[in-house]
Structures are given as structure tokens and as C-alpha cells.
Amino acid sequence: MEKIHPLITELMAQDKRTTRKTPIEPEINNLSQRQDNAIKEIQNLHSIIITPADKGSTIVSMDKVDYAWEAMRQLEDENYYKSLDGPICPTHMKIEETHQPEAIALPYWHKSTQTQILLPKIHKEPLEWTKPFQIPKGRPIISDCNSEPPLKQTP
Template sequence: MSNPTSLFQQLRKTKQKAMRYSFHQDNYRFYSHSRIIPTGIQVKCTPALGTLSGPLQQKWNQLLYGPQVLSHPPEVNQVELSQDLTQYYRRIRLREVFLDEPASEPEPFRKKSSWVPPKNRVPAMETYVQVVSSQVNNSANSPHRTHDNLPREERQALKSLRTRTDIIIKPADKGSAVVVMDRQKYIDETMKHLNNRTNYALVDSDPTDSFSQQIQTTLDDMHARDELTDKAHAFLSPTDSKAARFDLLPKIHKPGNPGRPIVSGNGSPTENISLYVDHFIKPLVSQTPSYIHDTPDFLRKLEAIKDQIPSTAIIDTCACVIPVY
């Protein structure tokens, strides 16, 4: 068995070597003999922001973990804790209620049930719930401070970056990089897309309510003709809808770092309709002649037709996702 002290010294040397390349993907932070956290992160800056320098570079040096590492909150959120416990108790009671029910395939399109099973069906389970609640409450009300997994300097750097209004921090379009963008450049790049009247049109008001009414009318007609079940009709009906949100992901692998437009339809009137349509057309996609499952599948297809490809041919690919609904 190797000496822990000797191993730690080797890790320190590895860290010192890695930190010479401050924003390289292989950076590590070492806090103890047994805790090694790979960052898996690259930090890039857009041309308008320039290079990381001064206080901003110092803050990034303190936060090289990457987006996959979560920091502990300085204090317990009692509201969220109570909600999490309530949902947990509901799940275990549901498991008990339907324990002896035969397995069945649920209807794929239905609204999630909010039914809460009655209490005191199984005394042992209720005792368990009471013990867990008591222990969690005692721990949450303990006078001891919550252990923070970030040093004080890094916690301060994180708070400082959150309050900055002159930068935008976004994930890159490709890879695991985190991009620091000048806010005005981000706005200018966004407006360059939205001002393209070939793809976007300026409207006088938000048409979300109008779209929701049109969708609801169509769904009601389909339901009246028995083309939709009651559960599917309720699932597809838009409620509390909002407009889709436009966003950009910077392409750091291209000159000038242009933005890739992303439209998030979460909460929009057509969100559930998209899920419904995708459910039925997904099995048909693999039956099309042009379907390619992944890179190995593409290579196998090339191997099958290699005798038909001229020796002077240059093979190139152009892959993109085109929205169809």
C-alpha cells in the first residue's frame, strides 16, 4: 500500500504543473488526501471582452470547478426542505398503496396526478415518517453552521460574479467550455438574429393567448370526434402558457464567436403537442433511407458502399437539426 503522504506530494506536483495552464481542461483542485475534483472546464472570452485580466481573472482562478460541481448553500432553505419531505412521504405512501397492483403500461399522455394517499394505513411507515421528520427538523434547527464546501474567498468571488451586470456567462455551443461575454455584445448578437425579417417578424403584442385559444378549439373538436382520449385532451390543453424564450449559445470554435439561436418552448402553448407528435413519428424516423443512428452507424454505411465511391471523391458531411413542428 502506498504512503498517503507520498501520494499527496505527487498530487501537489500534478496540481502545480496543471495550474501553469490556468484554463486548460486538465486543471485540478486538491483539498485533502482523498478528495480530488477534476474541473473539466475551459474558460473563454469573446473578442469584445478581451482576455481575462485583473479582478475578473482572479475570480475565475478561484472558481475552476466547472458547472458540474455544486456548492453547498450557506444555510438551509426551510421552505424547500419542507416541500421535498412532503413529496418524499407522498412517494413512499403511493408505493405502499399500489404495491399489490398488477403492473400495467400507463397512458403516455396524461397530467400528473396530485392525489395524496391517506395516512395511517401502515403504522410502521408512519412511525418512520415521524422519526425522519424529527431528525431533519432537529438538524435544520441546529445552532451549528452548515458546512460550506467552498473556501471563503471562492464564496465571495461567486457572489461578486453573480452581481456583475456588464458580463454574460454562458455555456459554449460545443464542448464543456464556459464563455464570458460582454453583455452589450451579447445583446447586439441577439438583435442581429431578431432583426432578420426573413426568419423573424415583429408583432405589436404577445400572441400567446390567441394561439392558446386556437389550439384549445382544435383540441376540443378532436375530443368531440373521439380522436383524443379524456386524459390526452387534458394533457394537450394549454394552461398558463407563456411565450417561448430566445437565447444564444456562443460558437467559440468559429471566428468572431457568432451565437447559435436557441428557442426554448418550455411552458409554451405547443410544448405538450410537440411531445405528442414526437411520440408517434419517432418510430418512423429510423425507417427512412437517410436515417443515421450515430457515428458508428455512419461508418458502417460507408464501409458497405466503399466499392461504389470513386478514389478521387472527397467525403464531407453536413449535419444539422431542422425543426419540423
């Protein structure tokens, strides 16, 4: 590994000192009280989903039932997803019983499960939507933050 040139190290130190001296500006709300209240009211509606769109910087609000319908339509598509034959708990317990430290890092086993969200493709023609003019197709995003990594490969 190469060493960092002393001039670069000094520039980094100067940047660090300058950053520490720079005051943090207080956040200024650019919304009126009425707008702020309207946003809070919308956020508290449990019948809608507010999510980013698939493209652009648009925010989409969708009926929660329609959003769930599109998610289930995708999850039931056997070209992309396969249902488990049964609960995974017995398999999980068997792995814990026969735990081999060199094969499975169990601390990762207890991490969270993956999560799926959909980004509605509102940029597509409404006639091409899953339900034309009602439910746009969604681009699935699978978040596996804090989920288990792949198992170690043993030689």
C-alpha cells in the same frame, strides 16, 4: 403491450430497496472561501452574461450589451424570423371568445412564452465572429418549456 418478466420485476424491486438504503453523502465544497466569494461577486455583476459556450464544456462571460446586440442581430434577420404586424392580444381575445373545446386546449394557451438564449461560438476563429475579436456569433436555443403545444388537428 408485453408484460414484464417476473425476474425483471424482482430485480427492479431489489434496486429500489437498495437505493432507499443508500445514504446520501453531504455536498462538499471544493472551493476556498476566496474562490467562493469571487464566484458570488461575479454572479452579482449585472453588466455581464455568464453562459455555456456552443461547444465543449467552456463557460463564457460576455458583456451584456454585446450579448443583446448579437441577439437583436439574429432576431432582425428576416431570413429566419418575422415580426408580428401588431400586438397578439386581440387575436388571443378572439380565440378565447370563440373557444371550441375540441379545437383548442385553452389551459395550454396560458402557459409561458418561448425564450431564446444564445450559446456563443467561441470555437470559431475570432476573425469570423460577428464583430471580429469582440462578439462571437451565437447559436440560438429556443426554449418552449411550458409553452403551448401545437393546436389539435381537426378532421
